[in-house]
Amino acid sequence: MPGRIRGQLLKGTTTLLVLTVLREGELYGYEIAQRIRDMSGGAFVPSEGSLYPALHALEADGALEASWREGDRGPRRRYYRITRTGLGMLEAHAQEWAAFSLGMTRAVGRVDR
């Protein structure tokens, strides 16, 4: 199991992670944190203190829509849903990340040699 990603490195990726997990369907805050942890095999554990500001900022930007309703298996929750704007934002962030990741991989690989 890969080690946990350092906080500083994770900073700035919360938006991409949140949009990615919400692409699959509606989730509430706690579920989003769990889903990110599960999807990354425990590598990414977003700070809960930064998760909610990120969710609310995305909502303010129109990338997410939120609504209160009873959950399928439990009490009332605030569910987030990705919007068309959010999908566009996800695509842009994903491309940026791919470029960044490729560049980093090449650079780090060169250092290793």
Next chain:
Amino acid sequence: MIGLIAFIGGFGAFLIAAVALVRRSERRLGTGLPTASPPARLGTEGQAEISAYLDRMTTELRLPAADVAEVRAELADHLYDSIASLEAEGFDPESAVREALGRLGPPAELGRLLRAAHQSTRRLLAGAGGGVFAAGGGFVLGYLGGVVLALLGFLALLAVGSVLALVGVRLLDIAPQDGGNTINSLLYVAAFAMAVATATRYAVRTSAGLSRRAPRTVAVFWAVAGAIVFGWLALFGMRGPQSWPSVALELCIPLVAVASAFFRIDRPMPHVGRWAVIVTALTVVVISLGFFAVTGSSTSVSEESAPVLCSVSDQSSSCQPDFGFDTVAPMAPAAWLPEGTFSGGGWGSDPASGGTRVNDTMGSQGLPSWTDLQYEAWHALPVDELGPGGVDTHYSTPFAVQPAALNGNSLSAVFHFERLRDAVHWWIFLTGVGPDGHRYRMGDGRGGQSNFNGSAWDWLTAPQ
């Protein structure tokens, strides 16, 4: 006609849109969701710890009430989930609470981050624009409401006057004898004050909802802006009949704006339905059209064009026997003003300056032996059923003097009674220094009535 319909339609649509925007924005200012009750298994201490954390966090939020309630409820839900999960991992309840709170981080920091997330620049701009739009709608709506209330008040006054007339009391005897100037100006300013109050309140509530800020936070901005803009309008922009009571009320307009921005600003605005807007607008239109039809399209109260026609030589029963003209100066001896010295003259509005122009046309012989010709305006007694009032003999000097300008064979001068506070009833005389070195009047003069017309600033700076 099509233009009028388009104007009324557009105006109505603007008002309805403004009211709809206010109502939509106000949804954020409601009480919002209640926070879910904590699970009983947490115990009193754990619950108190969570409550204290959420309280500290919400003090940093400074968001509208509905947003605060939502954030608080969402984070409480998160904490309860987190604690349950930690307990399942083997934490005891007390440690689970502390761990869950620790994972959320310092409450003040979380509150600040959430506030920054909500109060984006986009929302700030939306709040500012929406506030201005709502203020415009609120101003018009408040003014229309104020006009309707003023008209209803006026009708009530007429009704009271009619009832009093039945028992022999004349309302006009108690009302100021200024041709309704004071009442007009007070009704005008009262409607304006209502417009200012509604506009400021609409602006605060709308911008708070759209920018996601607490109403009291944005109230500071709108109070200052309202006091400056509406204060400037009240002091310099509102031109019309003025009186001391109306000027005093106009000087209070900035206070009205400030008070409206803060007083019970957390409470919702009274519900204004679309039909109320439509009915109010139509009422104003119908009453205005009726008013124009009755008054012949004239709403000016600044000056009455009819001069007092009765001359001093007319000693009929409808005239007072003594007009007090000798208070001004003795009449020039007939030998010095032979028949034909003056062939005409009168007074009327001066289109160029808006003042009152008085003129006399001289015969061909002119006034060669006279010097220092001038027009003198004297206070006069009001016109009543006994006939036109004469010179008010309480005064020993004219309240305004203008040199008579000679142009060809015509003498003239312009008076600005509309800029003088106490020039309601007046007589104007042409006087001059005769061959013996004494001043004489050259006729019976002419009288009339004017009302002050200008801004509050004009009133305050008007010469005494």
